[in-house]
Amino acid sequence: MIYLASQSPRRRELLEQLGVAFDTVDAEIHEQRLPQESPADYVSRVAREKAGAGLLALAARPDAVVLGADTDVVLDGEVLGKPSDAAHAAELLARLSGRTHEVISAVWLLSDRREERRLAVSTVRFAPLSGADIAAYVATGEPFGKAGAYAVQGRAAAFIERIEGSYSGVMGLPLHETWQLLRNFGVPAWSRN
């Protein structure tokens, strides 16, 4: 049985899109980048810790395969994270304005016998935004709970000139990479009715 170690409704929807039967498991972990840790290493570690916490919580089920994922926005080597309030959201969006940034998504599959990871790195180009654009977007409430203070699948689509990489990865779960991992673990996608 597959378990998604995530509270994110977006990840649930994305995994449903693959047609895989799964359940969710609670896996709250503390997310903090270590000194000297690269953004990709950080995102990967957090995703693995989520999956590991899920596996631990399911110790009673030896057949469990747990999926953990993490997504972050990286600009000039800095991990932007989620906005703490409206002013922080506006500040993050002003930094992304007119520039290209990276979105790193890591996905891990863990069982008590094996573990495997895939990473999806995408580049996203934002149009130059005015102060009014940013204020209007923050007022929608959409930036909250999102890495980099925007949602590609929401109204921020209006700001995005170009994406290269994995659209589902930018949303939070890179589906091609997830499908590859599931196959390697012997879980057929499209298995759900």
Ligand SMILES: Cc1cn([C@H]2C[C@H](O)[C@@H](COP(=O)(O)OP(=O)(O)OP(=O)(O)O)O2)c(=O)[nH]c1=O
């Ligand atoms: C860049 C971007 C991020 N996001 C979201 C995806 C992730 O849910 C969130 C990044 O935070 P994460 O820490 O990756 O995930 P989460 O806290 O939402 O969920 P959980 O830890 O329970 O799995 O930002 C979008 O929805 N759209 C986007 O365009």
